[in-house]
Amino acid sequence: MLLNEFLERSASSYPYKTALICHDERLTFIEIDRAANSLGRAFIDQGLQKRDRVIIYLDNSVASIVSIFGILKAGGVFVIIDPQVKARKLNYIFEDCQAKILITDTAHLAGVSEAVYSLKTLKRIILTDEHMGTEVKPPGGSLETLYYRTILKEFPSAHLASSCIDVDLASLIYTSGSSGNPKGVMLTHNNMVSAANSIIQYLENTDSDIILNCLPLAFDYGLYQVLMAFKFGGTIILEKAFVYPQQMINLIVREKVTGWPIVPMIAAILIKLKNLNKQNFSSLRYITSTGQALPSRHIEFLRKAFPSVKIYSMYGLTECKRVAYLPPNQLEKRPGSVGKAMPNTEAYIVGENGEVITEAWRLGELVVRGSNIMKGYWNLPEETAKALRSGPYPDEKVLHTGDLFQQDEEGYLYFLGRKDDIIKTAGHMVSPREVENVLCEKEDVIEAAVISVDDETLGNAVQAFVHIADTSRSTEEDIIKFCSERLENFAVPKKVILCGALPRCVTGKINKRELLTHEL
Numbered sequence: 001m002l003l004n005e006f007l008e009r010s011a012s013s014y015p016y017k018t019a020l021i022c023h024d025e026r027l028t029f030i031e032i033d034r035a036a037n038s039l040g041r042a043f044i045d046q047g048l049q050k051r052d053r054v055i056i057y058l059d060n061s062v063a064s065i066v067s068i069f070g071i072l073k074a075g076g077v078f079v080i081i082d083p084q085v086k087a088r089k090l091n092y093i094f095e096d097c098q099a100k101i102l103i104t105d106t107a108h109l110a111g112v113s114e115a116v117y118s119l120k121t122l123k124r125i126i127l128t129d130e131h132m133g134t135e136v137k138p139p140g141g142s143l144e145t146l147y148y149r150t151i152l153k154e155f156p157s158a159h160l161a162s163s164c165i166d167v168d169l170a171s172l173i174y175t176s177g178s179s180g181n182p183k184g185v186m187l188t189h190n191n192m193v194s195a196a197n198s199i200i201q202y203l204e205n206t207d208s209d210i211i212l213n214c215l216p217l218a219f220d221y222g223l224y225q226v227l228m229a230f231k232f233g234g235t236i237i238l239e240k241a242f243v244y245p246q247q248m249i250n251l252i253v254r255e256k257v258t259g260w261p262i263v264p265m266i267a268a269i270l271i272k273l274k275n276l277n278k279q280n281f282s283s284l285r286y287i288t289s290t291g292q293a294l295p296s297r298h299i300e301f302l303r304k305a306f307p308s309v310k311i312y313s314m315y316g317l318t319e320c321k322r323v324a325y326l327p328p329n330q331l332e333k334r335p336g337s338v339g340k341a342m343p344n345t346e347a348y349i350v351g352e353n354g355e356v357i358t359e360a361w362r363l364g365e366l367v368v369r370g371s372n373i374m375k376g377y378w379n380l381p382e383e384t385a386k387a388l389r390s391g392p393y394p395d396e397k398v399l400h401t402g403d404l405f406q407q408d409e410e411g412y413l414y415f416l417g418r419k420d421d422i423i424k425t426a427g428h429m430v431s432p433r434e435v436e437n438v439l440c441e442k443e444d445v446i447e448a449a450v451i452s453v454d455d456e457t458l459g460n461a462v463q464a465f466v467h468i469a470d471t472s473r474s475t476e477e478d479i480i481k482f483c484s485e486r487l488e489n490f491a492v493p494k495k496v497i498l499c500g501a502l503p504r505c506v507t508g509k510i511n512k513r514e515l516l517t518h519e520l
Contacts (some may be wrong), residue, residue, distance in 0.1 A: 002189045004072035004162055006196070007033050009444060014233045020226075021255065022062050022238040029230075032066060034157035039070030041155040042146070043101065046124055050075035051169055053097045056217075057081045057090070057112075060238050063148055064217055065226060066148045067103050072170060073160045073319075079172045081182075082218035083108050088449075089114035092181055094122065095172055096379060103148070105129040111287040117143065120512040126151070138152065165188040172378055173220055175318040176505075181430030185318045194371035195321035196228050198343045202325055203259070203286060203312070207233035210283075211259040212252060214266075216238040220318050221290055225261055245269050249279055256318040258284035263289065265504060267298040268447045268451035268467075276305045290314040290322070295447075296335045303331065313338055315415055319371045319387060320399055323347050324413055337412040338436070345370035347413065349405050360409045365419065367391075368399040404431075423452040425460045430491045432462075438486050442479065444472035449502055449510045450493065464493035465515055467502055 009031035010019065019029040030511045043054070056078060058064045064080070071078040079097055080512040081090060091114050093099075098121040103108075106126050109116065116122065128148040153205075166189045174182040211229050213236055215222030229236040237255055242248060242265075252260065267289065270276065287302060288307055293303075294313055302311050311331055316322035317337035324347055326339030341347040349357040349364035357364045369391060376384035391398035404416040416422070416431040432450035439448035446467045455461035464483075468474055476496040483492045503514040 002010060002070050002162055002164055002166060003192050003227065004036075006193075006227055007069050009035065010230055010233045017207075018235050019230065019235055020062060020065060020238060022060070023254065025062055027062060029233075031064075032069070032215045033159075035066045035152050036069035036073055037160040038157045039066055039148075039157040039162045040073035042151040043070060043074035044074060045099070045155070046144075046146075048074050048076050048100065048253045050163055051077055051232060052101075053077045053099040053158070053172065053301050054101040054103065055081055055094065055097070055099045055502070057085075057102060057108055058128060059083055060213075060217055060222075060240050061128070065238070068226075072164075073162050073169070077169045077172060079174070080218045080223065082216050085218075087112040087115040089182065090318075090429060091118070093184075096121050096181075097172055097184055100124070102367075103128065104230075107345070133513050135177070141268070151474065159244050159460045164189060166193065169375070173223075173318050178281040180456055182378060183383060186375040186378050187321075188375055189426065191374060192224075192227065193323070194198075194229055194344060196224060196231055198345060198370075198372065199224065199322055200228050200232055201343045203288070205229075205232045207260070209234040209258045209285070210237065210255060211235070212237045212239070212248070212257045213261060214242040214248060215261060216241070220321055221263070223262060224321065231360050242266050242269070247272070247275055249422050252284060253280055258283055260284060260286075261288045261290075262510070264294050264298060265510075267302060269293060270305065271298070271301050271446065272387045272450060272469075273358070279333075284309050286310040286312060286328075287446065288314055290313040291317055297437075299331065307336070315339075315399055315413070317403070318366050318372045319401070320345075322371065322372070323366070323368050323401075326412070330412070334408070334412055337408070337414050339411060340509050341368075346374060349407060349413075357407075363404055363416065365407055366401045366403050366405040366413070368401060369396070373397070373399045419518070421452075423450075423460055423462055425452075425455070425462060425490055427456045430462055435462060435483070435487065435491055435493065436463065438483055439466060439479065441486070442474070442482050444469045444474055445479075447510075449512060449515060451512050453495075453516075455494065458494075461494040463504060464496045465499055466472070466496055467499055 010027040012151050016028050018026050019032055020027045020399050032347050054076050056067050068078050100123050103126045122143045124147045126148055170189045171187045172184040174184050211224055213225040219221045226236050233477035310328040312325050314325045324339045324341050326337050346369040348367055350367050351357055351364050388397040389400055405420055406414045417433050419431055435450045436448045449465045451463055452460045454462045475477050479496045503511040505511045
């Protein structure tokens with residue numbers, strides 16, 4: 001099956017059902033499919049070949065969704081870049097993936113025009129806004145400029161069959177790399193279809209589900225909300241970002257939302273809201289969380305704030321989308337666990353010599369088998385070889401995640417942190433997540449992040465950044481004392497820095513690299 005068939009089959013089965021709600025726009029499956037057919041034909045008319053890359057540089061919008069499926073129908077590979085990405089990084093991604101077409105709007109183009117117009121492989125720009133009479137004049141070169149709305153009017157909207165097969169690339173998703181430059185994760189149609197099918201299975205999605213997505217489409221967690229809804233014939237509500245919490249709450253109630261994907265940042269914001277228990281959340285069936293581990297305190301808050309809602313704590317990474325989930329009925333018993341492997345996926349822990357670990361609570365690296373595993377990193381054969389290694393069976397590659405895990409006596413998985421994040425201090429190994437969980441147990445702590453800093457005596461020391469409530473009177477010493485009563489001496493932060501909201505990546509994860517500058 002091809003990824004674009006998610007839309008095509010729903011357009012056939014539910015043609016006039018509302019598929020997408022985006023601000024004041026409501027589109028049916030058949031409307032989106034016809035628009036994607038027109039856009040796909042325009043790509044082909046402009047010379048787009050199979051496997052050619054097309055960059056989408058837009059906020060969450062109807063045009064973003066239509067562009068994804070138009071690219072797939074034309075046999076291309078879509079590359080979604082968050083508009084918060086600046087010119088330097090955008091230029092690197094362009095140079096790396098050799099994109100031929102850019103889909104953006106005039107406002108976002110203005111901020112990165114110098115980088116865009118210096119590219120040799122880029123042939124065309126498609127503008128999605130209404131500046132129809134404004135000709136964009138590139139400095140020192142020429143790029144053909146097309147207009148999204150004109151394309152939808154001029155090119156036929158009849159069904160367009162893709163020439164791809166399921167092993168062809170569907171997307172490049174750029175994620176942070178160890179060198180500082182982002183890495184392009186290569187995902188085939190089969191990779192993405194397999195991941196979507198597995199997640200839909202354990203979430204028990206049906207065509208009656210209405211999903212609220214306020215996560216960026218450049219973040220695979222946000223992207224898959226759209227893909228999955230189109231697969232099972234549900235409705236996706238697409239918001240630009242989680243900016244106004246009460247507005248999101250009102251939207252859930254008004255539109256009778258059944259599924260809400262969140263990240264820990266959203267949980268931290270919800271904790272500050274008052275009167276949540278007075279809202280009518282009777283339609284809401286489940287909340288999911290991934291991207292970063294939820295502290296135990298946040299899990300407890302969600303369970304109390306949404307008592308009749310299933311809470312799914314999950315673990316995944318861009319290289320395979322999703323790995324594991326914790327069944328909601330296990331949340332009270334194992335709040336720190338991310339569960340077991342999802343359907344059609346196998347996950348196991350290996351030691352330093354590659355031996356499979358079966359004992360409970362022994363630390364090791366998580367390895368993943370499944371159809372959802374990436375093809376590799378674009379233009380990075382050495383990085384690919386580190387991540388994709390020989391598996392237990394001949395001619396098979398498995399994904400070494402670089403994440404440290406333990407498992408309990410029943411095989412439930414516990415995430416400890418990235419191998420590179422583990423802090424080695426005074427001869428001991430400290431998991432940042434363990435310290436962060438303890439910090440978040442303190443009532444006036446909203447969120448916390450722990451990093452390693454150089455120390456002349458210890459080699460490395462534990463340092464914590466703590467965002468406390470505005471009304472809190474806690475001092476750094478109070479927080480260190482709180483930790484010392486709950487952690488081994490070597491795991492207690494040597495220094496605590498009180499700060500406002502912690503810096504975030506575009507995915508909502510705490511940006512620990514930025515914390516190293518201490519400029520908060």
